[in-house]
Amino acid sequence: MTTVAIFGVGLIGGSIALCLKGKPGITVIGHSNRPSQAEKYLQRGVVDYATTSMQEAAEQADFIFICVPVGNLEEYILKLSTIHLKPGCIITDAGSTKASIMACASKLDFGSAVFIGGHPMAGSERSGVEAASSYLYENAFYVLTPDEKTPAEAVERLVQLLSHTKANIVQVDAKEHDEIAGAISHLPHMIAVSLVNQVRGYSEQNDLYESLAAGGFRDITRIASGEPNVWRDILINNRAVLLPLLQDWSKETNKFVEMLERSDGKAIAEAFRQAGQFRSRMPERRKGMIHSAFECYVDVPDHPGIIGKITSELGNSRINLSNIQVIESREDVPGILRLSFRTQDYLDQAIALLSANGYDVHL
Numbered sequence: 001m002t003t004v005a006i007f008g009v010g011l012i013g014g015s016i017a018l019c020l021k022g023k024p025g026i027t028v029i030g031h032s033n034r035p036s037q038a039e040k041y042l043q044r045g046v047v048d049y050a051t052t053s054m055q056e057a058a059e060q061a062d063f064i065f066i067c068v069p070v071g072n073l074e075e076y077i078l079k080l081s082t083i084h085l086k087p088g089c090i091i092t093d094a095g096s097t098k099a100s101i102m103a104c105a106s107k108l109d110f111g112s113a114v115f116i117g118g119h120p121m122a123g124s125e126r127s128g129v130e131a132a133s134s135y136l137y138e139n140a141f142y143v144l145t146p147d148e149k150t151p152a153e154a155v156e157r158l159v160q161l162l163s164h165t166k167a168n169i170v171q172v173d174a175k176e177h178d179e180i181a182g183a184i185s186h187l188p189h190m191i192a193v194s195l196v197n198q199v200r201g202y203s204e205q206n207d208l209y210e211s212l213a214a215g216g217f218r219d220i221t222r223i224a225s226g227e228p229n230v231w232r233d234i235l236i237n238n239r240a241v242l243l244p245l246l247q248d249w250s251k252e253t254n255k256f257v258e259m260l261e262r263s264d265g266k267a268i269a270e271a272f273r274q275a276g277q278f279r280s281r282m283p284e285r286r287k288g289m290i291h292s293a294f295e296c297y298v299d300v301p302d303h304p305g306i307i308g309k310i311t312s313e314l315g316n317s318r319i320n321l322s323n324i325q326v327i328e329s330r331e332d333v334p335g336i337l338r339l340s341f342r343t344q345d346y347l348d349q350a351i352a353l354l355s356a357n358g359y360d361v362h363l
């Protein structure tokens with residue numbers, strides 16, 4: 001029997017719990033300091049057992065996942081180093097930064113237990129156990145940051161357990177991870193928040209800003225709704241990486257200032273061309289990169305009941321939708337539906353079915 005203890009069963013910890021719970025030979029214990037939270041984990045069926053005692057959860061565990069905000073990770077591994085853990089227990093975390101937790105762990109003595117840093121490169125702007133999903137990590141990258149002292153056998157055991165997430169496990173140096181995550185995750189979150197706050201300022205004078213904001217604004221700002229304390233901790237922790245990145249960002253936006261001052265249409269078009277080319281090289285439909293789900297777009301004629309018709313057609317063929325969104329819906333203008341699915345297989349089946357039924361489907 002393998003016992004997995006999860007500290008902090010929120011979006012990330014809850015999704016790990018859902019990937020593991022019910023798998024043969026695996027028992028999942030959820031821990032929260034707050035009794036009401038522990039009770040909620042059980043009620044939602046995310047864990048097999050829940051406890052408010054860190055010691056009780058840790059002592060029985062073969063694997064420990066610490067999934068609390070980055071600012072609390074160190075206090076957790078410090079406490080774990082004082083608990084008598086099972087021989088060979090593997091401790092890992094899910095924090096969005098890796099260098100500081102690896103440095104902290106390397107100074108601690110866990111007996112025969114081993115710490116291996118981890119970071120699933122998938123998430124959402126939502127938070128809490130309510131947002132957890134067993135599909136979150138499917139096809140995403142999942143970074144592990146063992147160092148030269150980490151036994152290969154321990155890494156292998158963690159990789160095996162994580163195979164239940166259906167993520168692609170990769171090993172990356174912790175410092176390199178933080179530099180890359182800074183550019184592809186932390187900087188975009190700061191940009192999204194600044195942009196929303198800039199427009200929020202204008203909208204105080206004129207309600208139309210909110211009303212007219214459409215797909216472009218929505219697509220670039222979704223992540224501005226991330227959990228404030230989680231993001232506070234990530235940005236502060238990775239500030240040494242982020243400060244130079246913000247300077248580079250300022251240089252990038254200044255290029256636009258200069259191109260606009262010169263009315264340099266050729267340079268603007270070239271900037272879009274280069275960006276589009278790089279972006280199209282990124283693997284499509286892989287979680288954690290361009291698409292956050294398996295999605296397609298369907299042009300829908302402006303007929304009453306058309307959405308119900310499409311969902312019924314999918315339902316009748318047992319193709320499960322995970323989300324549906326009307327992107328354009330104006331009188332006399334055909335609309336666009338964004339359909340999301342949990343797996344590539346459902347997406348492929350939906351495209352085949354809807355195309356055969358005469359709909360225009362795009363990826």
Ligand SMILES: NC(=O)c1ccc[n+]([C@@H]2O[C@H](COP(=O)([O-])OP(=O)(O)OC[C@H]3O[C@@H](n4cnc5c(N)ncnc54)[C@H](O)[C@@H]3O)[C@@H](O)[C@H]2O)c1
Binds near residue numbers: 010067069124
């Ligand atoms: N949100 C994402 O997209 C994402 C993606 C990958 C990794 N991560 C990392 O995963 C970790 C968890 O993030 P999340 O998105 O699941 O957040 P969340 O808010 O959904 O869950 C956080 C969990 O930690 C607990 N918690 C909150 N504050 C705490 C505190 N002060 N002490 C102890 N427990 C506390 C909460 O009760 C909850 O169970 C963070 O380290 C984050 O950097 C987040």
Ligand SMILES: O=C(O)C(=O)C[C@]1(C(=O)O)C=C[C@@H](O)C=C1
Binds near residue numbers: 120121
């Ligand atoms: O998809 C999202 O909403 C995310 O914010 C996920 C995301 C990111 O891509 O920036 C956020 C934080 C992580 O540590 C890893 C992934």
